[in-house]
Amino acid sequence: MTRNVAIATSVVEQAVAGDAIAFARIVAAYHEDMIRVAYVVSGGSQDIADDAVQSAWAAAWRKLGSLRDPDRLKPWLVTVAANEARQLCRRRRTRSVVEIDVGRTALGMADPAEPDPADRAVALDLERALRHLSADERTLLALRYEAGLDSSEIGALLGRPSATVRWRLSRLMTRLRMELSDA
Amino acid sequence: MPEPDPFDARVRAAVHGFADQAQTSVDAAATAAEAIRRGQAGRHTWLGHTVPVPISILIVLVLLVPAVAVSIGVGAAWYQQGRVLPVAVPSPTPSLTPTPSPLPSPLPSPDGEGDEAVAGAEVVTVSTSPAETVVGDVTRQRDGVVATRASMNDFRVDGNGTWQFSADLRSGTGPAWGPYQLETTAGAWEGTCTGSLWADGAGGTRSCWLVGSGDYDGYTYYVSATWSDKRGDVRGVIYPGSPPAP
Numbered sequence: 001m002t003r004n005v006a007i008a009t010s011v012v013e014q015a016v017a018g019d020a021i022a023f024a025r026i027v028a029a030y031h032e033d034m035i036r037v038a039y040v041v042s043g044g045s046q047d048i049a050d051d052a053v054q055s056a057w058a059a060a061w062r063k064l065g066s067l068r069d070p071d072r073l074k075p076w077l078v079t080v081a082a083n084e085a086r087q088l089c090r091r092r093r094t095r096s097v098v099e100i101d102v103g104r105t106a107l108g109m110a111d112p113a114e115p116d117p118a119d120r121a122v123a124l125d126l127e128r129a130l131r132h133l134s135a136d137e138r139t140l141l142a143l144r145y146e147a148g149l150d151s152s153e154i155g156a157l158l159g160r161p162s163a164t165v166r167w168r169l170s171r172l173m174t175r176l177r178m179e180l181s182d183a
Numbered sequence: 184m185p186e187p188d189p190f191d192a193r194v195r196a197a198v199h200g201f202a203d204q205a206q207t208s209v210d211a212a213a214t215a216a217e218a219i220r221r222g223q224a225g226r227h228t229w230l231g232h233t234v235p236v237p238i239s240i241l242i243v244l245v246l247l248v249p250a251v252a253v254s255i256g257v258g259a260a261w262y263q264q265g266r267v268l269p270v271a272v273p274s275p276t277p278s279l280t281p282t283p284s285p286l287p288s289p290l291p292s293p294d295g296e297g298d299e300a301v302a303g304a305e306v307v308t309v310s311t312s313p314a315e316t317v318v319g320d321v322t323r324q325r326d327g328v329v330a331t332r333a334s335m336n337d338f339r340v341d342g343n344g345t346w347q348f349s350a351d352l353r354s355g356t357g358p359a360w361g362p363y364q365l366e367t368t369a370g371a372w373e374g375t376c377t378g379s380l381w382a383d384g385a386g387g388t389r390s391c392w393l394v395g396s397g398d399y400d401g402y403t404y405y406v407s408a409t410w411s412d413k414r415g416d417v418r419g420v421i422y423p424g425s426p427p428a429p
Contacts, residue, residue, distance in 0.1 A: 020219055028211035039205035040198055046206055057214060061222030126197035136355070145198040161412050164385045167312055177190060
């Protein structure tokens with residue numbers, strides 16, 4: 001889930017000035033958000049997510065001073081992580097292995113705490129569909145639904161017009177609907 | 184307040200569920216230290232100030248620039264010594280001849296008549312998203328509509344355009360084609376464009392042979408546009424006659 005962790009502007013300023021402890025506080029605050037986004041972008045590769053976020057932190061250390069609005073630190077960081085993950089995916093041309101929790105679905109061993117097996121099946125189909133999207137497409141979904149950014153924010157952070165982002169998200173949702181209705 | 188889309192909520196839940204599988208634990212101090220170590224490789228400082236290039240390159244530049252300047256100066260002196268230079272006679276009155284611009288004007292000023300080389304800018308927006316089908320690794324886009332608003336130096340091609348485009352994209356990039364119509368105050372231009380799209384249409388090129396109607400009957404307008412993030416440069420030629428036969 002999207003977490004709300006606030007880092008004081010002064011901590012960001014200290015990190016910009018080269019304070020390693022302040023930078024470690026930022027890492028502690030936002031590493032989880034970045035890993036979660038990078039994991040979605042990578043299509044479920046922990047290795048890529050870890051490598052991407054480590055690279056993102058190095059980039060953040062170099063470029064933190066260019067961040068105009070310290071209040072936008074989290075969106076900026078998760079976007080850097082998403083971009084690193086996307087580039088790693090392209091370089092490694094990873095084809096994700098589709099993992100399905102067979103024990104709890106095919107054998108009908110549903111968790112009684114879960115409300116409806118049909119909902120869980122839909123969720124599994126969605127997860128499977130997510131894994132088959134391109135890294136670019138998963139980047140949009142991760143930033144929209146995991147990081148909770150709107151089209152304007154995504155567009156600004158990725159350097160694309162917000163209308164283009166809206167259009168691509170709309171197309172993606174249409175495709176997902178179609179794939180799930182065909183399933 | 185609009186009702187939330189149930190499918191939107193399902194996708195959100197699926198993305199969160201997917202992300203829940205990630206291992207997120209971290210040793211913040213170690214991660215920060217490693218980031219700083221790796222980041223230092225790309226962060227260069229000189230006298231306490233961050234500089235965009237490694238210090239070694241700066242030193243080379245500092246040494247190279249004076250050397251090049253001296254070399255040019257010596258070379259120029261030597262060149263002048265070897266030539267008989269005309270004696271400069273000061274003009275009794277300031278010359279009224281304008282000093283030519285170092286760069287020639289790229290286009291003649293248009294008079295709005297006859298043949299003309301034209302230039303300007305355009306704003307590009309997708310007014311209708313294309314229908315899409317995915318075949319292998321190709322995304323086939325059909326019958327999308329791009330609206331253009333051209334601000335040109337010749338009123339005959341200053342107006343609103345509509346490009347009904349199709350495209351075959353691989354990773355968001357590929358060829359595009361389709362009919363184009365440009366409406367202006369005194370007439371219209373119609374024809375076909377071919378070009379390319381990239382970044383899923385955020386950028387592209389378009390070259391069109393357009394035939395005039397209304398006041399532009401008997402004229403052809405060839406136009407080439409390149410745009411990125413909604414804004415583009417336009418260059419073209421208006422001339423009497425028809426487009427060339429293929």
